[in-house]
Amino acid sequence: MKAMICAAFAPVESLTHGDFPVPAAGPGEVVIDVVAAGVNYPDVLIVQGKYQTKPPLPFVPGSEAAGYIAAIGEGVEGFAIGDRVIAFTGSGAFAEQVKAPATQVWTVPEGVDLEVASGIAITYGTSYHALKDRGALKPGETLLVLGAGGGVGLTAVELGKHLGARVIAAASGPEKLALAKAQGADDLIDYAQEDLRERIKELTGGKGVDVVYDPVGGATSIVGVRSLAWGGRHLVIGFAGGEIPAIPANLLLLKSAAAVGVLWGNMVRADPVNQGANMRQILDWLAQGALRPVIDARFDLSDAVAALQHLEKRKVKGKVLLTRHSAS
Template sequence: MKAAWCKAFAPVADLTVEEVAAPVAGAGEVLIDVHAAGVNFPDGLMVQGKYQTKPPLPFAPGSELAGVVAAVGEGVTGLAVGDRVAAFSGVGSFAEQVVAPAPQVFRLPDAVDFTDAAGLLITYGTSWHALKDRAALRAGETLLVLGAAGGVGLAAVELGALIGARVIAAASTDAKLALARERGAAETIRYSDEDLRERIKALTGGRGVDVVYDPVGGATSIAAIKAMAWGGRHLVVGFAGGDIPQIPANLLLLKSASSVGVLWGNSLRADPVHHAGNIAELLDHLAAGRIRPVIDRVLPLDRTVEALEHVMERRAQGKVILSVRD
């Protein structure tokens, strides 16, 4: 089969697309013919050996996909050859076939196409878990989304608005902020040239925000935490800005606030039943048209390097998808 292949932890540009041996479904696993795969920031980190986990070399990167079940391993129930599915593979999805654990494979409604499904699991799964499970965001609260034009950021904007929160989107350009408004943001902050903390004060009458959705990190995190309301919740989603913030504990103490981690993939593995329910909710919302991933671009598997670099350089507005078979 054809796959993007990482032979050593190195720059993304060193990836090759070549013929490799196809995987085989073992006990409790599902073999899937990949039609579309979502490209995510952690995929690029993993290729460079900079992610929290390092897969054994060589490997195909890529952690989410949509396609058709080609085979099921021993002990798998509820899935059959020919089923249309989305899956979280953790690794291996930038290939014509991938194996995924059965609890991480989800049947698709007929109304959902492969491209949208491939852009759903990680961004919307992360954001739904963050807002619903970790922050307990409620209708009427104020949600600040940093990096609001990226994949997880746009999902958080859309889901926050769906919950009924007042969403403030922060991004670096007017074009990115306009996209966030299209997805449900009530207010915007261009933090490339606006003081984030002061702008939040102005927009909230000095009260601050109830929840901060933070995939950015660095100094931006500290400014946002300082602008939280009493009892605020800061969601640590990632560090796309490059720096891991050192959060002074007194900032949380003074406002009876909290800062909590959000790592969706590990959460899915730890509690697959709960997260299967979350994914079912998201697929229902998608099929009904209440949410829909913003697709920045769709590229063929042969252009995996270009797709990853577009995401890693933070040029993507929404999701980048690899079209593997279509």
């Protein structure tokens, strides 16, 4: 089969498009004919060997995909050949076929576009798990979303509003903030032009925010912690800004606050029942039209290098997809 191949941990430009062995469904696994795959910033790090996990070389990158069930392994129940599904694969999605544990595969409701669904698992899965399970976000609370114009940030804005929170979206630049507004943000902060700390004080009357959703890291994270209200929760999603912050523990103590780690991929493996229920809820909302994913760009599978470079520039507004046809 054709696939994007990572033969050595190196810059994304080193990836090649070529032939790779067809995956076989082992016990508890399914094989999927890939229609489209989501592209995520961790994919950029994985091919460079800079992520928490390193697949054995050579490997096919790509952590999520949508398509049709092509083969079913021993012991798998609840799926049939031809079913429309999405999958969290960890790796292997940038190919014509990919295999995944059946516990990380979910049926896509009729009427939901498979290309759009291909980019749902990681961003929406992360944000829903973060806000519901880790942040215990309640209706009427105030949620601050940092990096609100990116892939996970936009989903956090949308889901936070859907869960009944007041949402403050913080991002750099008017275009990203306009997207966040369209996804339901109540208030906007352009932290390229405004003092983030002072603007949060102004918007909350000095009270601070109940939950911070933070995929950015660096100095911005410290501002987020300082801006927590009493009993606030700071959700550590990632470090797109490149710097892992040293969060001052005294700030958490003084506010009776918590810094909470969120790693959705590991939680899917550790608690597939709860995370499966979360994903089915997300897909139901998608089918009902309650969620409106933002697609930034589509690339052909063979053009995955360009897609990853697009993410590296950190100009992405929404989701980047790889499809099995010409880019549009």
